[in-house]
Amino acid sequence: MGPVLLQPKIAQCFSRSSFSGKETLYRWVFRCLELAIRKGELEAGFKLPPTRLLAEALGIARNTVKTAYEMLLSEGYIESRVGDGSYVAELPQDLINPGHKSKKARADLPLSEYAQQYISLPPLNSDIRKILQPGIPALRDFPLGQWKRCLSFASSFKALESFPPAGDLKLREQIVDYLLKFRGIEADPEQVLITSGSQQAAFLTAQLLLNKGEKVIVETPGFPGTSGVFSSLGCQIDALNMEEAVSIDSDARLINLTPSRNFPLGHTLSLSQRLKVVQWAEHNNSWVLEDDYDSEFAEGYPVSALLSICESDRVIYTGTFSRSMFPALRLGYMVLPPKLVTVFTRARRYMDGGLSQVVQVAMAEFMGQGFYSRHLKKMRQHYIKQADHMLKQIEKTSLSELALISAPGGMHLVLKLPDCIDDRAMVGELDKRGFGIRALSGYCQQGQSMNGLVIGFCVDKEEVIKPGIEEVASLYKALRDKA
Amino acid sequence: MGPVLLQPKIAQCFSRSSFSGKETLYRWVFRCLELAIRKGELEAGFKLPPTRLLAEALGIARNTVKTAYEMLLSEGYIESRVGDGSYVAELPQDLINPGHKSKKARADLPLSEYAQQYISLPPLNSDIRKILQPGIPALRDFPLGQWKRCLSFASSFKALESFPPAGDLKLREQIVDYLLKFRGIEADPEQVLITSGSQQAAFLTAQLLLNKGEKVIVETPGFPGTSGVFSSLGCQIDALNMEEAVSIDSDARLINLTPSRNFPLGHTLSLSQRLKVVQWAEHNNSWVLEDDYDSEFAEGYPVSALLSICESDRVIYTGTFSRSMFPALRLGYMVLPPKLVTVFTRARRYMDGGLSQVVQVAMAEFMGQGFYSRHLKKMRQHYIKQADHMLKQIEKTSLSELALISAPGGMHLVLKLPDCIDDRAMVGELDKRGFGIRALSGYCQQGQSMNGLVIGFCVDKEEVIKPGIEEVASLYKALRDKA
DNA sequence: TGAGATTAGTACGGACAAATT
DNA sequence: CAATTTGTCCGTACTAATCTC
Secondary structure: OOOOOOOHHHHOOOOHHHOOOOOOHHHHHHHHHHHHHHHOOOOOOOEOOOHHHHHHHHOOOHHHHHHHHHHHHHHOOEEEEOOOEEEEOOOOHHHHOHHHHOOOOOOOOOOOHHHHHHHHOOOOOOOOOOEOOOOOOOHHHOOHHHHHHHHHHHOOHHHHOOOOOOOOHHHHHHHHHHHHHHHOOOOOHHHEEEEOOHHHHHHHHHHHHOOOOOEEEEEEOOOHHHHHHHHHOOOEEEEEEOOOOOOOOOOOOEEEEOOOOOOOOOOOOOHHHHHHHHHHHHHHOOEEEEEOOOHHHEOOOOOOOHHHHOOOOOEEEEEEOOOOOOHHHOOEEEEOOHHHHHHHHHHHHHHOOOOOHHHHHHHHHHHHOOHHHHHHHHHHHHHHHHHHHHHHHHHHOHHHHOOEOOOOEOOEEEEEOOOOOOHHHHHHHHHHOOEOOEEHHHHOOOOOOOOEEEEEOOOOOHHHHHHHHHHHHHHHHHHHHHO | OOOOOOOHHHHOOOOHHHOOOOOOHHHHHHHHHHHHHHHOOOOOOOEOOOHHHHHHHHOOOHHHHHHHHHHHHHHOOEEEEOOOEEEEOOOOHHHHOHHHHHOOOOOOOOOOHHHHHHHHOOOOOOOOOOEOOOOOOOHHHOOHHHHHHHHHHOOOHHHHOOOOOOOOHHHHHHHHHHHHHHHOOOOOHHHEEEEOOHHHHHHHHHHHHOOOOOEEEEEEOOOHHHHHHHHHOOOEEEEEEOOOOOOOOOOOOEEEEOOOOOOOOOOOOOHHHHHHHHHHHHHHOOEEEEEOOOHHHEOOOOOOOHHHHOOOOOEEEEEEOOOOOOHHHOOEEEEOOHHHHHHHHHHHHHHOOOOOHHHHHHHHHHHHOOHHHHHHHHHHHHHHHHHHHHHHHHHHOHHHHOOEOOOOEOOEEEEEOOOOOOHHHHHHHHHHOOEOOEEHHHHOOOOOOOOEEEEEOOOOOHHHHHHHHHHHHHHHHHHHHHO
């Protein structure tokens, strides 16, 4: 190494190549010696070179080496005596021995039952953006400037401090105002719990209201994310077929519905069906989890929420901003019956302690300034235009022979495929070509199979929709003719 | 009403006074009829007047009435037949009847076992800011301007779209860099999971690695939030007394530690103790949850993290930004052994689907620009000064006869109280006077009782600390003399 | 920043086809 | 057959909000 001679044992600890440049010099010295001690190359009692000597040998300052020695000392790797020197400390030998790593890794990871359930669930769709993908809003038209101003407001001093686990009070108040004005729901800010979206709302609900083995009713087709929450908990899933008349005679503990617009079909539960559900829940001492999915983009006038037509203490209402604002926002809310408020907020404190205040304050400001309702209005119009355009394109192609089985409005449409074409296979092929179109059967519970394509029309421009639909049509024709 | 005669039943539905002027005309018509139907005044099968007639009677346009009828139809309140008329629909009678609300509410809420556990746990401290409160950083010195710029960066177009449930990739990379540089931890961004703080990290870990009834070891004293997570899950809690030598011969499934700085005492587990813990975990096929609490503000060089001294696949490392940045940020991370990455990210998707991307992107930018490490450095110096000042003040008062049992550094200090003074009672009295000082016994598990005061020195100015300490001292003197 | 053009939402009136009695 | 009623279409007028220059 340098002109100064080190013992070979020490010298071989330091190789220039192991210095990454990213870390500090003294850390590197520390790391080299630490490794040598842990590997057992420098055994207990071994006398390290004086800092002065090592520094010179390595061509660095003595202080740097001294710092490294200090770190080793404070960690307990070495013992130093003034006037004597530094010695490697006595440490449990079998831990120092590098051989212990080689012992075969245990194959069985001790996971919880719960985790086992999750592994058995199908992974949810990834979030890579593709063409004609459903569920993604028209980000191009998002008022970035206004949002930026709101975020800037959220970085003011006041927003740094408090973080009620239930969520920012201002935001909860804004949500209450919004729900009253647009959904006819009368609620108190106390009842509102800020979540990261319907998914977390379902999770909290499941955790706090359901026990393993209990029955839960979910829609089919429906969103697999929420039903996954229930099955991961070890609940028994009863599918409620949305194609048929709704009749509930189950002893389920909870029913999870999207009454105003079913996902993905967009169908609406009729008033009497909605009333029956609540009646059933009250009679059966069960719960209703109402996901007010997509009501913002319902065609014409959105139907009343379950919660507004009956002030039942059985209904938990959830909504999300991520679909109306932008996906990465991940902000939503739930409205709880007053009786559940204490349990939920208390548990929340232990589960995640509440979400980041920053986005909450920004969102409250965004709503308070009227930006939100203005944006919604615009999006509604925009999506109607987009849907119209896509339908016109479909009319021009062979896809026009497929039945449109989704209700008007929303952010996507659903085309029914003939039985001879497997929607998953077709979507798999489309995926390879860069399409984010989903298979309808992917949203069905066991026992039901619906064959169809779920096509989003929100985000893509007309120049993309036209050739996109044409490519889908030509693939369809090819598959149809082959079958 | 008008010259046109309506049936009295219909006429009495509409009273001019109920029209607020704020709502639209057609909504008012809708609401009047809806109410009458729900009240049962218009029974099922009742024929509504033709739109033309009602319009004339009310003195409004037919189209307005038609819009209202359309809404009633789409909600399911009425049925319309062309050429015939509109009739009130058949609806479940006992729900329409307003009397059904009067039936006595069920007393027993069907909650999960899990929720029952939460109710039995003590509520965690509220977040109202008080004097000398521990755990709150010096917000005054937070670089708001830099943070604002980072937030502004986070509202750019690109940040709107993707939201990997594990967290923003850029942030995970920054965290990996930080951990390597400051904590000597080598990890891959893949292993990092963004959380809302240590609390959520503990929750996720508990959910996915522990079953009901299994044993967990926690420190005492320690943070009650994380131990609460385990006991809510129905785990058996074994307390590890930090005052005594650490020896583990338990068959626990998991040990939760703050090895670099115990909370609230700030004590450090020695190297050989830390090695023993990992050895135990590997031998016992158990897990170590390492909360690297407060290592940023350790005195001198922080000791290496468990994770850095042994690349064991048993160690889960967690850290948080909320204490170094600001409490309302609620952002943290965990580093998982590679084997657990799949389970955790997959489960995460179902639990909350990931956190808001906005703060993550901002935080990544904040770190990437070097603002974070600069801020940390400043805070470290500042807190040393603050601690020094507080200690000096304590020296001047009767509090100087109390033993300082916390390690130097950190964000608070701990004074031991004599047995004759109950710390909870004293803190209760202090709370009334606006102090956020905590009782040490509040952090102890059953079977241990330590009597002391946990006093924060970060946030308050010198002008507050001086009289604050004096008031605490005079209360102490009063209590001591009484006992 | 502000005046002028544009657009959406509400309310109104009328015409006519389709279905029912 | 005629009378009635809903559903769909047209156009107009006014207001408030939004966009553009």
